[in-house]
Amino acid sequence: FGGSVAEDQKKATQAEKRACLGIAARLRGTEGKHMDQSTCPVWKADGKDPEALGRAAEALKAGEVVGFPTETVYGLGGNALSDSAIRKIFQAKGRPSNNPLIVHVATQDQALSLVDAAAVPKTALRLMQAFWPGPLTIVLPLKSKGSNQLSKFVTCGLETVGIRIPQHEVARKLISIAGVPIAAPSANRSGKPSPTCAAHVVRDLGSRIAGVVDGGETGIGLESTVVECCDAEVDVDVDDGKGSNDNNSSSSSSS
Secondary structure (H helix, E strand, O other): OHHHHHHHHHHHHHHHHHHHHHHHHHHOOOOOOOOOOOOOOEEEOOOOOOOHHHHHHHHHHOOOOEEEOOOOOOEEEEEOOOHHHHHHHHHHHOOOOOOOOEEEOOOHHHHHHOEOHHHOOHHHHHHHHHHOOOOEEEEEEEOOOOOOOOOHHHHOOOOEEEEEOOOOHHHHHHHHHHOOOEEOEEOOOOOOOOOOOHHHHHHHHOOOOOEEEEOOOOOOOOOEEEEEEEOOEEEEEOOOOOOOOOEOEOOOOOO
16 A cells, blocks of 8 residues: 555656646747736746846846745745835735745845844854755844835734745845845745746746746755744744645744
8 A cells, every 4th residue: 555655646746747847848939928818928047048037137126026946946026125016926826915925035144134133143143154045044033224124015014024045046146136135935826835846837827927937846845944033042933844834935924
């Protein structure tokens, strides 16, 4: 019986990969061009088109939302400093408006510029050094004033925000080129499985977003771990892998 279950799981995984490849094949030659109602611009981040990430970054800077790869799942990104961009994320996903978002940045300095750096616990700083870039989201205290104020819709009224630096090189490059922090839950409609390839994003959200950066299949397929540090204590929330949340990173303060 055990062997039969293992074989069924293997077949299911192979079927999912074939589905990705099939949709991707239909998208070839359409990078940066609008397609029919079920699709959207797809920018291939394979190095062959040096302008691909630039087009995606321009869309982000213009307040649009874009699908992009991380090492966990594909995220649905928008400028974390823009109220209108964040509202578009919630609208595209059909996400409850009281469900906070995770912010993705390219560097530790960029992360600290968004929060009350003086109030960040030393434990959190050590975790940044040890696990960033990577699938670890750290909950940090918001700053009350100054530049680089996150949209109020990112935090949904909380005094903290979850931040991480993606390990995926394409994600970090996109954030760097855009020049803004990117708030991003997973790039799927709420309640549906998290996407692990660009084809999944196109199929689920193609008519609702500005485009998708295709960086290939994700390496993990599960949302990241979230920690919140309180002096010497660390609270940890690990995704159970059962699709109970639809954040690009799971969190005790988000789904």
